[in-house]
Structures are given as structure tokens and as C-alpha cells.
Amino acid sequence: MAAQGRAREEVLSDLRSFKAGDIDWAHGRAPLFVFKGDDQAHEVGREAFFEYFSENALGAKRAFHSVRRMEEEVLDMALDLFHAPESGRGFMTTGGTESIIQAVQTCRDWTREQRGKPGLRGNIVAPESLHPAFDKGARLMDLEIRRAPVGPDFRADVAAMEALIDENTMMLVGSAPCFPYGVIDPIAELGALAQRRGLWLHVDACVGGYLAPFARRIGRDIPDFDFSVPAVTSISADLHKFGFCPKPASTVFYRDPDKARLHAFDFNAWPNGRFSTATIVGTRPAGGVAAAWATMQFLGVEGYERVARELMEFIDRYKAGVGAIDGLQVLGRPHLSIVAFGAQDFDIFAVAERLSAKGWLPGLVQRPKAIHRMMSLLHAPSLDEYLADLRECVTAVRAETAAPSSLEATY
Ligand SMILES: Cc1ncc(COP(=O)(O)O)c(C=O)c1O
Structure with missing residues (x-):
């Protein structure tokens, strides 16, 4: 600890700068940890x-x-x-x-x-x-x-x-x-x-x-x-x-x-x-x-229903988008907004590794191997970008005959 305290603005400005190395969760890049329903709420x-x-x-x-x-x-x-x-x-x-x-x-x-x-x-x-x-x-x-x-x-x-x-x-x-x-x-x-x-x-x-x-x-x-x-x-x-x-x-x-x-x-x-x-x-x-x-x-029943509707409609689009990429399958029939998907013909962790290089922190399941996300409305605006990156990564992994990914599934 420093002998003398520091100026308020300096301390707070340092603190804000620490965030620069964090995952960009506000734009849906984290597969869990932060949740968004309604901005006003x-x-x-x-x-x-x-x-x-x-x-x-x-x-x-x-x-x-x-x-x-x-x-x-x-x-x-x-x-x-x-x-x-x-x-x-x-x-x-x-x-x-x-x-x-x-x-x-x-x-x-x-x-x-x-x-x-x-x-x-x-x-x-x-x-x-x-x-x-x-x-x-x-x-x-x-x-x-x-x-x-x-x-x-x-x-x-x-x-x-x-x-x-x-x-x-x-x-x-x-x-x-x-x-x-x-x-x-x-x-x-x-x-x-x-x-x-x-x-x-x-x-x-x-x-x-x-x-x-x-x-x-x-x-x-x-x-x-x-x-x-x-x-x-x-x-x-x-x-x-x-x-x-x-x-x-x-x-x-x-x-x-x-x-x-x-x-x-x-x-x-x-x-x-x-x-x-x-x-x-x-x-x-x-x-x-x-x-x-x-x-x-603030939300009341009407507000929670509105958020649920918006979220579940986004999840429908997400599942359809994943399902439309050749070789990917959603695991089971998820009821809410956690969705995991895997692949039979290639290493899905190799896809996660490539997604990670594009700034998407991977969420993984180890049994069976799958990419996992617990999504809220934070993830909705970047849906198209995510699916485009996912498609690109899948195509790249299918084209290569590399050794299986060494990624470890971590919560
Ligand atoms: C099904 C389930 N139960 C319990 C927990 C633990 O919750 P917390 O992280 O708030 O302790 C989680 C966290 O994601 C969860 O997914």
C-alpha cells in the first residue's frame, strides 16, 4: 500500500482502465456471467x-x-x-x-x-x-x-x-x-x-x-x-x-x-x-x-413476459441459425436460453478455439463435446455476427486435418 493516498480521479481512472483487458461482455462476447433483460429495469x-x-x-x-x-x-x-x-x-x-x-x-x-x-x-x-x-x-x-x-x-x-x-x-x-x-x-x-x-x-x-x-x-x-x-x-x-x-x-x-x-x-x-x-x-x-x-x-408480470418473449424469440433465431450450419446439432431440446451444440464429423473444440481467436470467450461442455452459451438479451444484437463467425470457423475446421484441440472445458 502506498504511504500517501492518491487523488480520487486518478484512482477511478486507473480502475476504469483495468477493464480494457476484460472480455467485451456488453456486446455478448461472454457465454455466461452477465445478464440483461430490460435497459430501464x-x-x-x-x-x-x-x-x-x-x-x-x-x-x-x-x-x-x-x-x-x-x-x-x-x-x-x-x-x-x-x-x-x-x-x-x-x-x-x-x-x-x-x-x-x-x-x-x-x-x-x-x-x-x-x-x-x-x-x-x-x-x-x-x-x-x-x-x-x-x-x-x-x-x-x-x-x-x-x-x-x-x-x-x-x-x-x-x-x-x-x-x-x-x-x-x-x-x-x-x-x-x-x-x-x-x-x-x-x-x-x-x-x-x-x-x-x-x-x-x-x-x-x-x-x-x-x-x-x-x-x-x-x-x-x-x-x-x-x-x-x-x-x-x-x-x-x-x-x-x-x-x-x-x-x-x-x-x-x-x-x-x-x-x-x-x-x-x-x-x-x-x-x-x-x-x-x-x-x-x-x-x-x-x-x-x-x-x-x-x-x-418496475417490471411486473407484463414486463417479465415482454422480456421472456423477446429473449425466447432471439433463442429461436439462434437455434435455427446454428442448425442451418452444416454439421452442427443442438443437444436435446433446450427449454429456455441455455443452448449447447456439438458436431459429429469434426472437433467442436477446434471451432471454439477459432471463435476464441475472434474474441468470443468459449463456453464448453465436455460430455458430449459441445459449445455452450447461457444467453440473455445481451447476446441478441450480435447474433448475425456470431453466426457468421461460427460458420466461418466451422468451414475452416472442416477443411483442415489438424490434431484435436487441446482446449479444456472450464466453467
Ligand atoms: C443450475 C445452476 N444452479 C446453481 C448455480 C449457482 O449459482 P451462483 O453462481 O449464483 O452461485 C448455477 C450457476 O450458473 C446454475 O447454473
Whole structure:
């Protein structure tokens, strides 16, 4: 650290200059990480965030009643969206990973209590397309994750999952949609399995939670994935992805208060008295809560439907454009805006390498090899440019007999 502080303008100007080497995400060059719905909603979210820049959501219960109120209103809107019964309960967190870890911990504690086995090392049975956030949780809590192969349509294979269940299984998981292929798992069938075997069913709707309901309302083919499926016990859904809210903002929901009671942390055995938080983290930006509230208020159902329509129409054009390039095939039938495509006759990673040289950061799937993008309206304006570059790269790769690409798929 320098002995003397530097001038404000100098510091900020340095900071801005650092961005020069970053990927040009604003023009759709990143295959994930940043999301765009509606420009005005983005501005409202940004202003709301900075309005609550200093407040701490850790103090929502005692000091910042306005933050608590906004949090409750966000959760109420979402409970309604996910067809939760009156008894449903929700919590705001800082991201999909935190929502998932908390749902897993709640399930673990509930299962141990129910089975009278406080030391149970439980396992979670899921399709192999499950997000690694569950493995993070399993590592922290010493649990086991059992991944079953997916079916030929890349959705969870319910029979293959059932074969992995044993007496220590505590949770089944399906995604809506899964990250690698963008398909929604057969949640109703998983629900029937969960009911038959008396298991907790979690739906990871981190990606689709705030897009699928609106895609469905505008007539897209979206299978049941929320609490309308009777066996769904908990749901994780990220506001900072397709809820188009500023980071950090995610949500997690439970059908029953009896299970939700085990979510929060409550502790009193230290000098300072009662410490209770509803999240893993302590200090948490109130800006994320305020911005989520403001974004949802600003867009409303009509706004989210409008964005969903625009986004899904763009995705239709994207899939058609990819499909029209000789040799490329979209994997499965993606339900929303994650699309992966591969090739049978040539190395698709070699295509990704060439796209990378043209400034498109590659998103990759390793099994089967594919190019992957989680798209929002950030990607729409560059569609023609992307497809033209893709076509050129495919033609070049088909013309060469080079060694396979050494690219490694990295999230
Ligand atoms: C299906 C799914 N679940 C969970 C997560 C984790 O979300 P976060 O990065 O907000 O922790 C992601 C992230 O992309 C995801 O795709």
C-alpha cells in the first residue's frame, strides 16, 4: 500500500482502465456471467442498489425495517409465482450456491431428525448434469453426491436415479433447467419417485426460476417444475440471473414451515447474546435486496413476459441459425436460453478455439463435446455476427486435418 493516498480521479481512472483487458461482455462476447433483460429495469435496479449502498441486510430485523419489508415482499411475489401453498416459506440469499447449500443443510438436519439418526452421513441422488454447488455443500457437510447418467434427451433418467437410492439417501434433485444442456428435468416423474420412496425433492431452478413461469405464460412448452408438483419440497431460484436483478440476489423456498424452521442459524452460547441469521453469510449487501425489490416492482408480470418473449424469440433465431450450419446439432431440446451444440464429423473444440481467436470467450461442455452459451438479451444484437463467425470457423475446421484441440472445458 502506498504511504500517501492518491487523488480520487486518478484512482477511478486507473480502475476504469483495468477493464480494457476484460472480455467485451456488453456486446455478448461472454457465454455466461452477465445478464440483461430490460435497459430501464437495469437502471432502476442500479439506482435502488446505490440507494441502499451502506445498509447491511444482516441488520434487517432490528435496524433496517425497510430492508426486511422489501425482502418479505420479494419472497411473497416469488412464493406466488412458484405456486407455493399458504404454508410456504422463503429466504433471500446472496447466490445460487448459498441457496443450494442451505437447502441441503436443511434437508440433512430434517432427515437426521426424522430418522432419529443424528450422525447420518446422507447422500443426494441427482442426474450427472447437477450443478457443482451441491458438491460444494457435500464437501462442507461431509455428504455424498451420487450422479446418475442422463437419458438420450439429456434430461434426468428417473430409473437410473432410482437405482442409486439406498437407506442413506435423503434428497433427490432435478434442475429447471440444468446448466450443461439447458433442459428441464422431468420434475413430475421425480416427484412420483420421491413420494414413493419418502424422499425430499429439491428443484434447482437457479437458472430458470424467474424465466420459466413467464416463458410458460407466453405459450412456451414448459413442464411443471415448481410447488404445483406435490412432492417438490424445496426450490432454489436466482434473482441475479434471469430475474434480471443486480448481484447478489437469490432465493430459496420450502413447502412446509416444519422444514423451513431448520434453515436459519440461531446461537446463544457466547458473550454477546442471541445471534440468528437466515443465511450462511453474516453481513450481506442490502443493495441486493433493494434492487431485487425495485426491479420486480418496475417490471411486473407484463414486463417479465415482454422480456421472456423477446429473449425466447432471439433463442429461436439462434437455434435455427446454428442448425442451418452444416454439421452442427443442438443437444436435446433446450427449454429456455441455455443452448449447447456439438458436431459429429469434426472437433467442436477446434471451432471454439477459432471463435476464441475472434474474441468470443468459449463456453464448453465436455460430455458430449459441445459449445455452450447461457444467453440473455445481451447476446441478441450480435447474433448475425456470431453466426457468421461460427460458420466461418466451422468451414475452416472442416477443411483442415489438424490434431484435436487441446482446449479444456472450464466453467
Ligand atoms: C443450475 C445452476 N444452479 C446453481 C448455480 C449457482 O449459482 P451462483 O453462481 O449464483 O452461485 C448455477 C450457476 O450458473 C446454475 O447454473
